[in-house]
Amino acid sequence: MLGMKLLALVGPAHRNFSTKTSYKSKKWAQNRYKTRYKAKQAEAENTEIKIEWTDEQKQVISAISEGKSVFITGSAGTGKTILVQHIIKMLKKQHRPSKVFVTAPTGVAACAIRGQTLHSFAGVGYPLADRDTLMHRILLNNKAYKRWLKVKALVLDETSMVDAEFFESLEYIARQIRQVDESWGGIQLVVGGDFFQLPPIRPQQNSGGKEYAFEADCWNSSFDLQVNLTKIFRQSDPQLIKLLNGIRRGESDPEDLKFLEQSCSEAEPDPSVVQLYPRIEDVNRVNANRLESLGNELVVYSAVDSGEESRKPQLEQGIAPKEVALCEGARVMLVKNLNTWRGLVNGATGTVQGFSAPKNKDITDICNAGLLPIVKFDSGPELLIEPETWVVTEGDKVVAERKQLPLILAWASSIHKCQGMTLDRLHTDLSRAFENGMVYVALSRVRSLEGLYLSSFDRWKIMVHPKVLQFYKRFSSELAQESKDDNDSQRQDNVYVSQKDDGSKYMLVHIK
Numbered sequence: 001m002l003g004m005k006l007l008a009l010v011g012p013a014h015r016n017f018s019t020k021t022s023y024k025s026k027k028w029a030q031n032r033y034k035t036r037y038k039a040k041q042a043e044a045e046n047t048e049i050k051i052e053w054t055d056e057q058k059q060v061i062s063a064i065s066e067g068k069s070v071f072i073t074g075s076a077g078t079g080k081t082i083l084v085q086h087i088i089k090m091l092k093k094q095h096r097p098s099k100v101f102v103t104a105p106t107g108v109a110a111c112a113i114r115g116q117t118l119h120s121f122a123g124v125g126y127p128l129a130d131r132d133t134l135m136h137r138i139l140l141n142n143k144a145y146k147r148w149l150k151v152k153a154l155v156l157d158e159t160s161m162v163d164a165e166f167f168e169s170l171e172y173i174a175r176q177i178r179q180v181d182e183s184w185g186g187i188q189l190v191v192g193g194d195f196f197q198l199p200p201i202r203p204q205q206n207s208g209g210k211e212y213a214f215e216a217d218c219w220n221s222s223f224d225l226q227v228n229l230t231k232i233f234r235q236s237d238p239q240l241i242k243l244l245n246g247i248r249r250g251e252s253d254p255e256d257l258k259f260l261e262q263s264c265s266e267a268e269p270d271p272s273v274v275q276l277y278p279r280i281e282d283v284n285r286v287n288a289n290r291l292e293s294l295g296n297e298l299v300v301y302s303a304v305d306s307g308e309e310s311r312k313p314q315l316e317q318g319i320a321p322k323e324v325a326l327c328e329g330a331r332v333m334l335v336k337n338l339n340t341w342r343g344l345v346n347g348a349t350g351t352v353q354g355f356s357a358p359k360n361k362d363i364t365d366i367c368n369a370g371l372l373p374i375v376k377f378d379s380g381p382e383l384l385i386e387p388e389t390w391v392v393t394e395g396d397k398v399v400a401e402r403k404q405l406p407l408i409l410a411w412a413s414s415i416h417k418c419q420g421m422t423l424d425r426l427h428t429d430l431s432r433a434f435e436n437g438m439v440y441v442a443l444s445r446v447r448s449l450e451g452l453y454l455s456s457f458d459r460w461k462i463m464v465h466p467k468v469l470q471f472y473k474r475f476s477s478e479l480a481q482e483s484k485d486d487n488d489s490q491r492q493d494n495v496y497v498s499q500k501d502d503g504s505k506y507m508l509v510h511i512k
């Protein structure tokens with residue numbers, strides 16, 4: 001019954017993706033799609049709001065056009081990503097589009113700049129390892145090896161989530177593969193990020209206490225210019241900007257917190273508003289409730305794992321879920337790149353329109369009902385989603401493999417996934433925040449506090465890492481030296497950092 005009802009919906013989607021289509025008509029359809037896509041893009045570019053770049057942003061643009069490598073930092077909403085997007089266009093004109101690679105540490109952040117994850121670009125596979133092992137894996141991966149030779153400019157956004165050892169390893173790999181004894185083997189680097197936001201997801205072991213990318217030995221030599229953008233665009237209310245800047249530095253000024261409490265929306269938003277949670281258990285609970293509340297028939301997909309028993313547990317650490325249940329109307333997110341060119345990349349969101357039984361393909365190993373979901377992506381395309389595989393490798397040998405649909409539920413999301421987003425409306429609960437920068441990242445997503453429904457908040461969860469404060473202190477004093485304006489550095493001298501009981505988290509106390 002469900003399948004019958006859905007087949008009507010599936011028709012048009014199938015016509016585009018039929019495996020029986022001849023090569024010629026496929027080529028024709030592809031060309032027609034390309035022409036329409038280019039026309040749409042040109043239209044979008046023409047209607048794009050004209051941005052008047054600030055002097056700081058212009059400084060970056062000019063350095064990039066001179067071929068310099070630049071690190072762009074600044075508070076949330078200062079336009080790092082929009083600037084990076086503009087720079088990508090510039091670089092693609094300057095070099096050739098195929099020689100410019102656009103990356104970010106997470107799928108969602110990569111999706112925002114139409115790029116790929118840093119991992120996927122580098123071709124280093126999983127699990128992370130020492131630089132020689134990573135190098136060995138690349139040498140066995142012809143496509144990755146060629147990418148390293150071909151790249152002229154490498155763009156990396158949301159760098160706070162890249163760990164020091166990985167950054168260092170990639171710099172070493174670039175030099176070795178390209179046989180050029182210059183920083184990054186001569187690749188022009190454009191790196192954006194705010195280290196007051198979320199730290200690396202899984203800092204590597206044996207990294208000698210290093211965590212953030214700025215601690216990498218090669219950090220300073222990687223850039224000709226490091227720029228701190230100071231004008232905030234996302235928010236316009238000066239009181240909100242003051243509140244966010246305080247929270248960014250780990251402060252919890254009672255007056256600012258009172259303003260936060262008084263200005264947030266009091267009405268619980270409708271269920272379509274994205275809900276952000278620090279912990280994945282809460283994300284899963286909300287998604288499961290929302291799925292149930294739709295009341296539609298569920299289709300369950302259970303991952304099929306194969307390979308060495310001792311290596312299978314590593315599959316659990318990957319992004320593909322052990323089990324995912326879907327129904328018509330479910331909000332979903334892609335967790336694998338299907339087609340970068342069409343924007344069907346890790347992080348892309350959409351809604352399940354229905355299900356269809358694939359012809360000539362048995363998928364009953366992952367789904368008893370033998371049905372695959374049809375997803376309408378927010379960016380436009382509608383697609384029948386097929387199972388994908390994820391592997392754990394050892395050298396060039398696959399030691400474990402998971403087959404599963406590349407989808408997860410997306411009504412609720414983790415704060416890690418939302419870094420980089422600008423949201424008009426947001427529902428969040430910050431009582432269980434556990435990471436440095438987490439409260440700041442969540443609160444700084446909204447343009448105004450009217451769009452924020454804060455169901456729970458704990459001021460002790462406002463945390464910042466002392467190394468980050470130190471990095472920006474050095475940064476701002478360098479700027480102060482240049483501009484002979486040392487106000488900021490004096491303010492920073494009035495703080496001290498105390499370590500919390502668990503020894504891993506810190507709070508900043510401002511001395512009045």
Ligand SMILES: Nc1ncnc2c1ncn2[C@@H]1O[C@H](COP(=O)(O)OP(=O)(O)OP(=O)(O)O)[C@@H](O)[C@H]1O
Nearest residue numbers: 051052053054076077078079080081082233234420
């Ligand atoms: N020069 C500018 N003029 C007008 N608007 C701007 C300018 N620069 C950025 N913006 C706007 O500011 C908002 C935030 O920009 P963006 O997302 O690039 O900030 P960000 O620094 O990357 O934030 P985050 O650190 O949270 O990822 C966007 O809506 C963007 O269009």
